[in-house]
Every structure is written in C-alpha cells, then in structure tokens.
Amino acid sequence: MQNDVQLLEVANGKPVKMWTVGVPVEPEAREQLQMTAQMPFIFRHMAVMPDVHLGKGSTIGSVIPTQGAIIPAAVGVDIGCGMMAVRTSLTASDLPEQLGPLRSAIEQAVPHGRTPGARDKGSWNTPPETVDAMWASLLPGFSRITEKYPRLKNTNNHKHLGTLGTGNHFIEVCLDEADRVWFMLHSGSRGVGNAIGNLFIELAQADMRQHMVNLPHRDLAYFTEGSQHFEDYVEAVGWAQDYARRNRMVMMQNVIAAARAVITKPFSAEVEAVNCHHNYVQKETHFGNEILVTRKGAVSAQKGQLGIIPGSMGAKSFIVRGLGNEEAFCSCSHGAGRTMSRTQAKKRFTVADQIEATAHVECRKDEDVIDEIPMAYKDIDAVMHAQRNLVEVVHTLRQVVCVKG
C-alpha cells in the first residue's frame, strides 16, 4: 500500500518522496526540492509533507536527511519554531460567556508583537523571576557558544524568553471533540535564535567561497562533518532549539496563570501536554544509520509520539499520534500549508472576508491579519487525508480565542 506516495525523480540526485496525493504542489516548490535533492550528502531520499510550499532557504514541509554535512539555511532563522498544547480539566461550559476578558488577560500575561510599553518589540521590560530561573538554566550553554562567537551576546536573549514574537506566532484557547478546553501556542527561539541562524548561514556561505564550492543555490551552503563550524553549528542550533522549547513552556505557564485569574472554576492543566518543534535539525537513527534530520515545517512522528498540526485561523487543528512511517523518516506536516503568498492574500481578501471567516473566534480581525485568512491555506482535511499513513488523529480542536503576535 504505497499508493499514498508520489515519486519525484531527480537527475543527478536522490529521489523525492511526496505524501501529497490530492493536494496541490507548486511547480516552484518542486524545483526547489529537486535542487536540494542534488546535494551529494542527502541520505537515501527526501520526504515531502502535504503542506509543502516554496520557502526561503529550503522548502516548507520537507524532511532533509543528511549524512556528513548540515545546511544551516535549510533550518533557517526561526530555529526551534514549533507548537505546544495542553489539555485542561475544563469544558466549554466552564468558560465565561464573553471571551474578550480572557483574550485580554492572555495578552497582558505574555509579551507579544504589539505589547504596548515594551521597551523592545514584544519583550519583557523586567523579566519575572520564573523567566530569570529558566534563563539561568540556559545560560551555561549560551556562554559556551558566545565564547567563540561573541557577537551573539548582543541579542535579546534573557528578556525575550517567555515572549511570543510576531507574524504567525499565536496563542489560542481551543475546544476538542468532547468540548474540553485546551491552550495551544506557536512560537520559536525569538531574537537569539534568529541571530544564531543568520550567523551560521553567513559562515557557511563564506566557507563555500573559501573552498570554491559551486552550489545550485547559495542557500544550500553547508558545513562538513569534522569541521569546527559543523561542530559549533550543531551545538548552537541545539541550544536555540532548547531555548525555543523552554520559551513555549514559560508562555504556557503564564497563559494558564492568566486563565486562572479570569475563569472562576479551579482547574488542572497539562492533563495531556505536547511540545514539538517543526523547524529544526537533530541526530536520529533511520534505516540503521545515525544521520542528521532537518525538518523544515515538518513534525517528528515516531510510532506513538504525539504532535500538533494547527490549521489556519478559523479552521480545525489536530493533536496527532505518529505511526512511525520510516519511509517518511517518521515525520508529518506542520499545518495546512499556504496556497498563496501573504502579499497575494492581502490583495485578494478584505477585512470583511476575514470577519466572516473568523466569526466564531474571539480574535483580531484587522487588515494586518488578512494574510492569515483560511482561504489562503490548503484544505486541512485534504492535507490530513494525504498523510493518513504518517499520523492518526487523536483530538480535533477548534479555536474560540486567538491572540496574534
């Protein structure tokens, strides 16, 4: 039963296996995938998820297995970006009739893109003690990195910990199929991860020039295993991923605390909890080999492992359980995937369209969020069907509150 996989053969390269039956794949994304698949250190084949679309640096919704080399622009600058979700003991009837105050409480508790009064965009003026403690746990690793790369010291590291960021980073209150209340959020490694990503992308491009390596595209610049830059990047990217995971943990604690101040009924949180990256690289074993797996807009889906696949604003989201499909390097999609660029979406749709599409969600509906309109994304049901042999659905969530960065 391999009729769920579409094969893209690549001249002078490894094949690309795509779990995209019944969903559109842009020609530009195919071309980008074929370029990446030509790199000699790709291990066996590339795997492509049904939310695939053209990305900067590498294709969103792709899994890039490599042996003996690593491509920093494939991970990109939003290192460790991912999702966290927790199920609470609350049900829909425990939520207040008016959800505006709950949204305001969350907006107050977590600095985000438009937090008024923040000295820098969306950061703490003075981080709370819980953030200080979390930063203390990250500091030894950071010091090892900045000893070699001192320019990384000058980043918003400590005061960005526990903050949301901007763009498509969001916090939601959701209900599942049994009307149970979940909190869910999407964020990454903020300014410091961005600085680490950019620094090593520059270093890789400089290495390519120094060794006169010709590439199909400059974003395929890589480090070779055994080199100092390779070892340093593996350390730094791993640290940024740890920062991102803890960033989500801090925010979730503060979202729960904010909700407790608004919702009168006592409740327990983290009845079920999931915290997963969808933009990262790590060492894994596949087909009996220790390799590096870069997931760019893709989630780990080892057998039994829980993951999160968010839909667009106003659409369904899913808590999923991995089926451990080895051909896909045990991966699944990270969302619905865009069908049009943010610029196209802003041209095509109006504020009125966005108000209609998100009528059932307590959220912003201004012109700055039109690019997140559900119609700019692929049909999430088709995306889930295309990856039915990668993950099974455990919970289906719908948003009732959404805070955008």
Next chain:
DNA sequence: ATGTCC
C-alpha cells in the same frame, strides 16, 4: 521571523 550595524 527578527531587528533596523541593510
């Protein structure tokens, strides 16, 4: 996505 040393 982030920061504003482009």
